[in-house]
Amino acid sequence: MRTMKKSWDDVLFQVLVNLFLVSILVAMILPLWRVFVMSVTPLNYIDTKTFGIWLNPAIWDFEPYKQLLSHPSFLRATTNSAIITLGGVTINMLLTVPMAYALSNRRLPGRKVVITLVLIPFLFNAGMIPTYLVVSGFDLIDTYWAVILPGAINITNLLIMKSFFESLPDELEEAARLDGANDLQVLARVVLPLSKPILLTIGLFYLVGHWNEFFNAILYLNDANLQPLPVLLRNILLASNINEYVESGAFSSASVHAIKAASVFLTMLPMVIIYPWIQGYFTKGTLLGGVKE
Amino acid sequence: MKRILFQLSMALVVFSIILTACAPAATQPAAPAQPAQTSPTSAPAPTQAEAKAPEPTAPPAEMPVSDIELWVAGRVTEAAPPPDDWAGYQIIKDKLHINLKLVMMPSTQTDQDAKVNAAAASNSLPDVFFVNRDAWSKLVQAGLVAKVDDLLSEMPIRTQTHYSDESRNKLVILDGVMYGLADPGTMPMTDALVIRKDWLDKLGLQSPKTLDDFMSVAKAFTFNDPDGNGKNDTYGFCAFIDGTGLNAAGVGPRFDWVYGAYGVPGIWNLTSKDSFQMNVRDPNYMKATEFIKRMNDEKVIDPDWPTLKKDEFRARWKQGACGMMHENFAALANKSNYKDFDANFPNGEWVPMTPPTGPEGKSADGLIIKNARIYAISQKAIDEGKGPAIARLLDWMADEEGYFLLGFGQEGVNYKLDADGYISTEGIPDKEKWTAQETQPLTQLANMVYIFSDVELKARYVAYKTQNGRTMDPLAYYTAFTKMPFVDSTGAGVINPPSNAADFVRFYSENIVQFVLGQKPLTEASWAEYVNGLDSLGAKDVEAEALKTLLSTGFVK
Numbered sequence: 001m002r003t004m005k006k007s008w009d010d011v012l013f014q015v016l017v018n019l020f021l022v023s024i025l026v027a028m029i030l031p032l033w034r035v036f037v038m039s040v041t042p043l044n045y046i047d048t049k050t051f052g053i054w055l056n057p058a059i060w061d062f063e064p065y066k067q068l069l070s071h072p073s074f075l076r077a078t079t080n081s082a083i084i085t086l087g088g089v090t091i092n093m094l095l096t097v098p099m100a101y102a103l104s105n106r107r108l109p110g111r112k113v114v115i116t117l118v119l120i121p122f123l124f125n126a127g128m129i130p131t132y133l134v135v136s137g138f139d140l141i142d143t144y145w146a147v148i149l150p151g152a153i154n155i156t157n158l159l160i161m162k163s164f165f166e167s168l169p170d171e172l173e174e175a176a177r178l179d180g181a182n183d184l185q186v187l188a189r190v191v192l193p194l195s196k197p198i199l200l201t202i203g204l205f206y207l208v209g210h211w212n213e214f215f216n217a218i219l220y221l222n223d224a225n226l227q228p229l230p231v232l233l234r235n236i237l238l239a240s241n242i243n244e245y246v247e248s249g250a251f252s253s254a255s256v257h258a259i260k261a262a263s264v265f266l267t268m269l270p271m272v273i274i275y276p277w278i279q280g281y282f283t284k285g286t287l288l289g290g291v292k293e
Numbered sequence: 294m295k296r297i298l299f300q301l302s303m304a305l306v307v308f309s310i311i312l313t314a315c316a317p318a319a320t321q322p323a324a325p326a327q328p329a330q331t332s333p334t335s336a337p338a339p340t341q342a343e344a345k346a347p348e349p350t351a352p353p354a355e356m357p358v359s360d361i362e363l364w365v366a367g368r369v370t371e372a373a374p375p376p377d378d379w380a381g382y383q384i385i386k387d388k389l390h391i392n393l394k395l396v397m398m399p400s401t402q403t404d405q406d407a408k409v410n411a412a413a414a415s416n417s418l419p420d421v422f423f424v425n426r427d428a429w430s431k432l433v434q435a436g437l438v439a440k441v442d443d444l445l446s447e448m449p450i451r452t453q454t455h456y457s458d459e460s461r462n463k464l465v466i467l468d469g470v471m472y473g474l475a476d477p478g479t480m481p482m483t484d485a486l487v488i489r490k491d492w493l494d495k496l497g498l499q500s501p502k503t504l505d506d507f508m509s510v511a512k513a514f515t516f517n518d519p520d521g522n523g524k525n526d527t528y529g530f531c532a533f534i535d536g537t538g539l540n541a542a543g544v545g546p547r548f549d550w551v552y553g554a555y556g557v558p559g560i561w562n563l564t565s566k567d568s569f570q571m572n573v574r575d576p577n578y579m580k581a582t583e584f585i586k587r588m589n590d591e592k593v594i595d596p597d598w599p600t601l602k603k604d605e606f607r608a609r610w611k612q613g614a615c616g617m618m619h620e621n622f623a624a625l626a627n628k629s630n631y632k633d634f635d636a637n638f639p640n641g642e643w644v645p646m647t648p649p650t651g652p653e654g655k656s657a658d659g660l661i662i663k664n665a666r667i668y669a670i671s672q673k674a675i676d677e678g679k680g681p682a683i684a685r686l687l688d689w690m691a692d693e694e695g696y697f698l699l700g701f702g703q704e705g706v707n708y709k710l711d712a713d714g715y716i717s718t719e720g721i722p723d724k725e726k727w728t729a730q731e732t733q734p735l736t737q738l739a740n741m742v743y744i745f746s747d748v749e750l751k752a753r754y755v756a757y758k759t760q761n762g763r764t765m766d767p768l769a770y771y772t773a774f775t776k777m778p779f780v781d782s783t784g785a786g787v788i789n790p791p792s793n794a795a796d797f798v799r800f801y802s803e804n805i806v807q808f809v810l811g812q813k814p815l816t817e818a819s820w821a822e823y824v825n826g827l828d829s830l831g832a833k834d835v836e837a838e839a840l841k842t843l844l845s846t847g848f849v850k
Contacts, residue, residue, distance in 0.1 A: 071730075073371065073373050076373075128411060129414040129415070132411040132412075132415050133414070136415050215404075218399040218404050219407065224373055224396075225373075232371065234399075234401070234404075235370040238401060257608065
């Protein structure tokens with residue numbers, strides 16, 4: 001097999017493109033690195049004018065992480081976030097997948113009417129107050145359901161998934177039906193196994209959305225014991241009064257700067273870990289869902 | 294049909310009146326002595342006699358239990374609310390016949406407003422709630438907040454300890470009616486100028502008296518290696534642009550002392566009705582801006598000041614970069630803050646500095662803006678007859694038992710009272726002390742009881758020894774700060790921002806910063822153009838509206 005010899009122009013182009021991409025990578029990693037450095041550096045060891053970018057291994061201090069991980073508020077909030085995220089994604093997928101599949105079936109009676117009804121709240125969002133009234137009316141205030149159910153089906157995700165299902169060859173479904181499969185069997189045994197990219201992509205969208213749940217939580221969860229990690233993180237980041245106005249605080253034995261940085265780092269860590277695992281599916285799924293043949 | 298409804302209604306009214314008549318008469322609680330004084334500086338410490346003040350009369354045992362929902366701004370935002378087995382819940386239930394449900398408010402004003410507004414829109418406001426003034430005024434106009442004048446007589450202790458400051462009460466009065474409870478907000482005069490005494494001594498300098506002196510000392514601190522490390526790594530003055538909103542527009546309160554030296558601190562001239570205007574119209578405001586520009590041009594100020602955040606600013610002085618600054622006394626001197634500076638510079642010493650005088654001999658360290666933590670009572674709660682229970686609860690919070698329990702935890706468990714009646718933690722296990730991180734949930738309601746009394750201040754701002762054995766007393770700094778000249782600008786708190794506040798403040802502040810940084814020429818012509826720009830954004834309307842509000846609330850006469 002012959003390989004094409006690259007010209008100098010091609011090589012130069014590749015180098016420039018890679019340099020550009022590396023510079024973007026550095027620009028994205030640097031803030032994360034800085035946050036990490038702040039989180040493990042005791043303030044009194046820093047002798048430069050500002051927080052150093054480069055770590056001196058001799059002065060690493062993981063006290064802020066120890067404090068956060070042993071603090072009841074942090075553990076409770078992490079548990080709440082995990083419940084909201086796992087429960088939320090489960091509900092999201094259980095509702096989004098069947099609806100998207102049903103709407104992708106062109107023989108579905110009243111399909112256009114249903115799609116129109118789906119699009120109306122997508123285009124004309126009622127806003128915060130009506131949603132609050134509904135949540136309050138169903139007596140969901142102070143329950144996990146209050147932050148899970150209002151966004152149970154995201155219309156954008158639904159349309160992307162519907163579009164993906166529509167792009168699957170009809171012949172596969174027809175073959176399954178000839179073998180005697182009903183709708184649910186077609187969905188479970190034919191469509192879903194072929195839909196891993198879109199399922200993981202949409203699942204990731206939902207996952208990130210629930211992990212970052214903040215506004216609905218402060219609106220609907222009055223009980224502090226139910227509040228998720230982003231709410232606590234916000235409280236920690238704004239807690240300059242820890243050291244400013246009172247002598248005591250919830251994290252009094254570590255530098256407030258380090259506590260803040262450590263809480264930011266710990267909160268984003270799960271998402272940072274998950275993304276690379278499903279990055280391949282993510283790109284593929286987004287493209288497939290967005291193209292209609 | 295209408296007739297039947299009318300008859301039913303009348304029957305209900307009569308029945309209610311009969312029930313009310315048969316109910317036991319409410320007992321007016323006697324007013325006990327206060328746990329401490331309201332003035333942070335002049336009142337004496339509480340005595341044992343004061344500590345043993347009579348308790349308010351308990352409600353009759355047969356009184357039905359009321360459910361009260363209270364949305365409160367916690368003292369330590371990152372800590373949990375009081376646990377379910379918190380002693381306060383039981384005491385409140387047993388003594389006051391109240392089932393208290395506490396909800397901690399979010400930590401930012403925007404989020405607090407969103408939560409309150411959502412609840413208001415669905416007619417589900419809690420019985421008592423913390424609310425910011427802008428949101429509060431809208432709720433009052435919507436008729437969702439109850440007037441509280443009548444309740445004050447039902448809570449005599451709290452009225453005396455919390456609501457006896459007329460100027461602060463004006464913040465919750467609309468058209469002569471009091472629609473909220475103005476608890477003390479932040480302490481006034483907490484931020485002032487301080488200077489590195491060890492640097493002054495090393496360079497043989499005196500603390501500056503005038504703006505010219507200030508510039509000389511700042512130059513020496515910047516260029517004469519005051520820390521003796523052989524590096525050019527110090528600045529005469531450190532600051533950052535602090536605060537947001539109309540009342541902190543421009544370069545912010547960290548530079549108020551410069552404007553104070555020219556007699557124009559803050560945004561407003563509140564001296565009298567005739568002289569009321571925005572200070573930018575005063576030529577002295579431009580002169581003060583020129584002085585800040587000079588500091589910038591002469592490179593005696595930390596050059597990052599326009600972009601620094603509060604934490605970064607504080608990291609600078611802890612790392613020994615600053616010779617003078619305008620800082621909060623507790624942020625400077627509390628052990629938890631000072632320890633980093635102390636570790637880096639055991640011989641470093643910050644001392645309060647009298648604000649330098651300007652060309653006409655004027656000086657001011659900053660503004661006194663008495664603010665309030667506003668607690669409102671929903672009209673729904675009053676309609677449901679919860680007014681007396683709410684008054685009972687709030688009054689208990691201000692009496693001896695409530696004050697100490699909410700402010701410091703349980704006596705003997707989280708704190709002790711010494712012979713003089715002051716809070717002590719001697720002999721209390723570390724994890725049980727009211728200052729321990731483990732006990733922070735127990736004092737989340739402290740902001741509802743704190744009144745800046747001597748007891749609180751001595752408990753909260755504890756003196757300690759530095760690494761080289763010097764005594765560091767945060768309250769000594771505060772006491773020194775309160776003796777500095779400040780200008781009362783409490784009225785600024787009632788001035789509502791214009792509808793285009795974001796654009797207005799951005800234009801106001803960006804131009805001042807550009808003048809200082811030399812990005813725009815600072816001349817009389819360019820200044821006039823700047824003021825015209827503010828007028829085109831509605832400055833005159835803002836002033837007219839502000840004056841109207843100030844006159845109606847009595848802040849300007």
